[in-house]
Amino acid sequence: MTILSALIYVLIILPLNAWIAGAIYFAALNAGPLARPAGIAWFVAFVLVGLLIHPTPLALLVALSLDAVFFAWWITLKPTHDRDWRPELARMPTAELEGDAVTIRNARFARYQSLEDITPHFEDRSYSLAKLRAMDIAVGNWGSIFMSHPFAIFEFEPDTPDAEPPRIGFSLEVRSLRGQGFDIFRALFKQNELICVAADERDLLRRRIDHEKSTQIYLYRLNLRPETLRVRFHEYLDTINDLAETPRWYNGITTNCTTGVYRRYKANKPPFNWRVVINGQLDAYLYKLGILDQSLPFPELKQACHINAAAKGLPDQNYGNTIRQGRPGFDQITNPNDPNA
Numbered sequence: 619m620t621i622l623s624a625l626i627y628v629l630i631i632l633p634l635n636a637w638i639a640g641a642i643y644f645a646a647l648n649a650g651p652l653a654r655p656a657g658i659a660w661f662v663a664f665v666l667v668g669l670l671i672h673p674t675p676l677a678l679l680v681a682l683s684l685d686a687v688f689f690a691w692w693i694t695l696k697p698t699h700d701r702d703w704r705p706e707l708a709r710m711p712t713a714e715l716e717g718d719a720v721t722i723r724n725a726r727f728a729r730y731q732s733l734e735d736i737t738p739h740f741e742d743r744s745y746s747l748a749k750l751r752a753m754d755i756a757v758g759n760w761g762s763i764f765m766s767h768p769f770a771i772f773e774f775e776p777d778t779p780d781a782e783p784p785r786i787g788f789s790l791e792v793r794s795l796r797g798q799g800f801d802i803f804r805a806l807f808k809q810n811e812l813i814c815v816a817a818d819e820r821d822l823l824r825r826r827i828d829h830e831k832s833t834q835i836y837l838y839r840l841n842l843r844p845e846t847l848r849v850r851f852h853e854y855l856d857t858i859n860d861l862a863e864t865p866r867w868y869n870g871i872t873t874n875c876t877t878g879v880y881r882r883y884k885a886n887k888p889p890f891n892w893r894v895v896i897n898g899q900l901d902a903y904l905y906k907l908g909i910l911d912q913s914l915p916f917p918e919l920k921q922a923c924h925i926n927a928a929a930k931g932l933p934d935q936n937y938g939n940t941i942r943q944g945r946p947g948f949d950q951i952t953n954p955n956d957p958n959a
Contacts (some may be wrong), residue, residue: 718748718930720744
């Protein structure tokens with residue numbers, strides 16, 4: 619029994635309370651001056667319980683009793699829409715459906731002078747589901763082989779052949795507070811709510827390409843059947859409406875930019891894979907499934923779909939066509955301003 623208790627204590631109790639120490643630091647004391655010593659003291663206390671009482675059933679009982687007190691408090695923390703948000707995240711988008719017509723309220727088209735100097739603009743945008751024709755995925759990577767930020771862009775038939783197709787992007791992300799940036803550790807401890815931003819693709823791409831110097835963006839066209847494409851779009855509409863009605867916590871592992879979307883898939887759900895959670899290799903996984911263009915080996919496809927150089931500093935007009943022109947999977951895209959098109 620002592621050996622089993624020791625294994626439980628070392629493999630389960632101590633890692634659990636290392637996480638609780640982080641929760642004390644971020645959630646209980648808001649990373650204030652007492653947060654670090656309090657978190658350290660909590661974890662050291664559990665180490666001492668194991669050493670002084672020894673890893674016996676009594677030590678387990680003492681540890682679990684203390685953990686129960688913590689979790690009794692933890693479950694009282696509830697997400698809310700009523701906080702001092704960053705201006706570009708202040709409005710939750712919603713969607714209204716009437717037949718084939720969809721109206722997205724509070725679609726964002728922010729202008730970024732820098733990551734902190736932002737002019738947010740929100741508007742209502744209307745689309746016809748009958749004209750929905752494509753879904754792209756943009757993958758932002760900042761040099762990590764483990765983590766990236768994917769977001770979806772849906773494309774509709776233009777009203778005239780020479781017009782740029784209407785596009786709307788959706789990005790599931792942290793809803794940060796005013797003056798607050800992203801912190802991967804804070805994101806594990808009920809510190810930020812979840813938002814699904816509905817935005818012009820130029821907003822989502824320019825923020826990352828023009829102002830996040832370490833971020834590289836790869837833009838892929840997805841090979842989806844029309845019925846799957848429509849389901850995916852409806853899933854995003856359901857997501858923004860659900861989050862507008864019921865706030866939820868963002869979690870860097872269980873409810874992040876990828877897992878939060880994957881969990882909502884209803885039809886033609888791809889098999890679960892570790893790259894859904896550790897999503898730095900998500901595009902390689904989609905390629906393996908045949909969802910991305912197969913005309914090139916994946917390393918060559920990824921290089922061909924890297925858009926930073928083409929997109930940086932582009933004007934609004936024909937932005938979307940320009941960054942897609944000539945890339946694998948976008949063969950039908952032409953740029954009316956290109957004399958060779």
